[in-house]
Amino acid sequence: MKAPQRMQLSRYLPVLDWGRTYNRTALSNDMIAAVIVTIMLIPQSLAYALLAGLPPEAGIYASIAPIILYAIFGTSRALAVGPVAVVSLLTASAIGQVAEQGTAGYAVAALTLAFLSGGFLVLMGIFRLGFLANFLSHPVIAGFITASGILIATSQLKHILGISAHGHTLPEMVRSIFEHLADVSLTTVIIGVAATAFLFWVRTNLKPTLKRLGASALLADILTKAGPVAAVVATTLVTWGFGLDARGVNIVGDVPQSLPPLTLPGFAPDLMRALLVPAILISVIGFVESVSVAQTLAAKRRQRIDPDQELIGLGAANIGAAFTGGYPVTGGFSRSVVNFDAGAETPAAGAFTAMGLAIAAVALTPLVYYLPNATLAATIIVAVLSLVDLSILKKTWAYSRADFIAVTATILLTLSLGVEVGVASGVAISVLLHLHKTSRPHVAEVGLVPGTQHFRNIHRHKVETDPTLVSLRVDESLYFVNARFLEDLIQKRVTDGQTIRNVVLIFSAVNEVDYSALESLEAINHRLKDMDVGLHLSEVKGPVMDRLQRSHFPDSLNGKVYLSHYAAWKALAADAAE
């Protein structure tokens, strides 16, 4: 194969790129990373399946084929793809609206959701629409993740309490928990609270303790990450040993011993229609989360990822999940960081992780029969509470009121009306606030700095002005949202100053003039002509002038276009020095 052809192909199949130079060092580094990640993923996968309302094996299946497909199509060397907390919550919320939890329809809907989500990601990748994810502003994402963390933790309280409760918003969940408080299983509470307390202790105190005892940093790290495994083993043994399942403790129970099965998503038009919008939402949110992680990790090794190719990698992973008994997946933060820290060099580490999980799916599933759901709930609660970061409220308040409004609205609406309304409103509010900000652009009236050819704001500097001439510097691109503002501003300036004979607009900061702004400029020109006042432009950028020349505006202009504003001043100011 010739080199240019290979470059072309390897853009769409990054595996061709790193695969060619794969060697023994990379192999051993990748295998070590895979072992560590596999140990961490087993309880995590079971727990997130529980969060999504699916049988536990779905979480493991969703970690196998997707990882391998991402390794082939993805561009990040360290990203680990699989079920994550927020996407699991979105999945539960979406398919809870079309099917009853625990039914076959529910699992099929999860496959359809993964398929739609994957298809949408691939389409976005092919049309190179990665930029659309940017419509989610950082405050909206931060608010959404924080609110989701609160919702997820609350949704797991029922497992800690051993009751059945439901709801997709905070008020619904809290009310439902209170309604079922009479059913609380004390044994379950003891296991759940003990597991939660232990995991919190592991997360906050274990690593420093181990280091103080002389353990190496890597060992301390591995032991800390293995905390959930320890909790799983301990509570499973206790439950089995004392027969607690007969005393009201809900357990995981039978998990089929099997490689990921071949499954077919449901293609009924009604189902597809009902899941389309949630699938788009899951795609976009999953993509944003994944790209942030991948970019951060790539930068640490001065590597790059290609966001549009990432869409294809994540899309392939989701389509893979749809046909192998999984549910929507994305690049996870904690698993990717662990993978990276453990030394993974190439996506092959992901493939080895998939093998480890496949072995677990075949060999280890009987061992989790007595695992209490409360333990899995505890691992979720401890994991997601690190997502809850209310400091974003303080930071945006200090920095910008508009961003504060966006983040507050997103948090409150997500908690009170659910994840879908919350994030959609957050996006709408961000866009409206941005349009509002640009709707009143800064326009400075300038005068000549004596003895120079420079012009400065007349309200801030001591400058020369001329009563017959108004020089306005427009500090924003002109487009429909602010076009009329300029009309009003000039109308006011000229009717207030009856001596004015000429108006010059300085376009040095105008990067665009859209059709609405063109019509506003024409209206301004027309009205000034009616008042017998000239309209001139100065310092128009090349691309803007090219575009204006496609219209009749330059011909009908009741004045001239000057290259520099100093030239305009010399020609128009009554008392300008010759």
Add this chain to the structure above:
Amino acid sequence: MKAPQRMQLSRYLPVLDWGRTYNRTALSNDMIAAVIVTIMLIPQSLAYALLAGLPPEAGIYASIAPIILYAIFGTSRALAVGPVAVVSLLTASAIGQVAEQGTAGYAVAALTLAFLSGGFLVLMGIFRLGFLANFLSHPVIAGFITASGILIATSQLKHILGISAHGHTLPEMVRSIFEHLADVSLTTVIIGVAATAFLFWVRTNLKPTLKRLGASALLADILTKAGPVAAVVATTLVTWGFGLDARGVNIVGDVPQSLPPLTLPGFAPDLMRALLVPAILISVIGFVESVSVAQTLAAKRRQRIDPDQELIGLGAANIGAAFTGGYPVTGGFSRSVVNFDAGAETPAAGAFTAMGLAIAAVALTPLVYYLPNATLAATIIVAVLSLVDLSILKKTWAYSRADFIAVTATILLTLSLGVEVGVASGVAISVLLHLHKTSRPHVAEVGLVPGTQHFRNIHRHKVETDPTLVSLRVDESLYFVNARFLEDLIQKRVTDGQTIRNVVLIFSAVNEVDYSALESLEAINHRLKDMDVGLHLSEVKGPVMDRLQRSHFPDSLNGKVYLSHYAAWKALAADAAE
């Protein structure tokens, strides 16, 4: 009353302003204008009521109280308020969804719609939200008005054909007309076609003919505007003389001889909820239409209007319509231009027009008993076809593809899915296209122009560069939509050029850095630090620097902020002259 107090009050009651200096010249000018406008408005009011699906007198009532209220609260000296074509169409579309045409509920819904619309306008005025109307871009408005003209003309075909048909979209209307083609009344068609042909001839040929015959310009103008009155008189006489109403010609029939009645809008919660969104749409579209007219006319006399006070004037007019048997109104283009051309000097002209219409409502309504609906339909068709302007397609195609897409989508969606979906989609498309355009801001890599302190694009000019230093001039404000773009761009530039030690961002054209962009800058800083590359800023504007200083960014910056880019160059370029 002291002068400052009066100024304060007259801002909200402009009548206090012009009322103090009212004199005999103004009085006689205003009265002449009022007579001309009244003659024009009688057939127009009846016709627009027909278009809105309301009894004919509603059109006259809607022209009386609203004109007077606008004269008190409005700021334009020449605007004439009353029923207009597009708002009548929107009214028919909105109340057609909650009540059957011809029922009492239909008329009450029209009052409620006027009340809600008026209330919304007043609220927008009090909160000074006039800028919201700017979200309707010129191409969207142009496309919407054109499509509405086509819809209105099509909706009137049934009256010309003498059949009953219905529908709110073009396909619905056309299908309904074809279904009823068997019922066509030939006599009605003859009257309708003759009236339409006559009115077209008046509009295009009468004025030049009269001028050629030696008539003064004013007389020619008045006679031309009286064309519809002539058509009304002639077809009424023919219908009465030959008893055509017995031969299938639908006539206006009984119109109560009465001053505008006192009416009460319906306040049922269900009705209010159903009409709220249409009322907002009518308010915004009516406001945009009215303000454009008022601004154009005010500029001709070097006067100003206050858009926020206009909201209050139009709101008062609509609330007036709600309590006097009318329906939603706004400032009309043709009636305002006639008023202005006829010499109206103050809003008193409007008050005199209202008196003229009140006299007509009491004394002249029996005379229109035999007026064929076909004649009214003819006046509407001829009036609205002047709204249809497909040249906007050609103009936007030449000027900007994005604007062309917005106008085309608005026209097609309005025709095929109705006025509400059409205009809402138009707004959404405009906003998305704008966000897309700013999502990839222009970023120029610059170098030093030899022998100067100026920097220019390295791809366009022969400039000095340094292999360890990248200078990037960012030509757009940084906000969430383009924040990530800058991250990608810098990441790519730095990973491609492994000799780079420093990156300087030139912020001379950056007018805003929102919280998302701040986080992106922090991420860029962090990643560059990981690569051991310095990040610097230069030429940051005062307000942007003030805002950045509220965050930790300037402290954590892995580099410096330079006042001028030349200072940055001198400090950082390896081979910079000392």
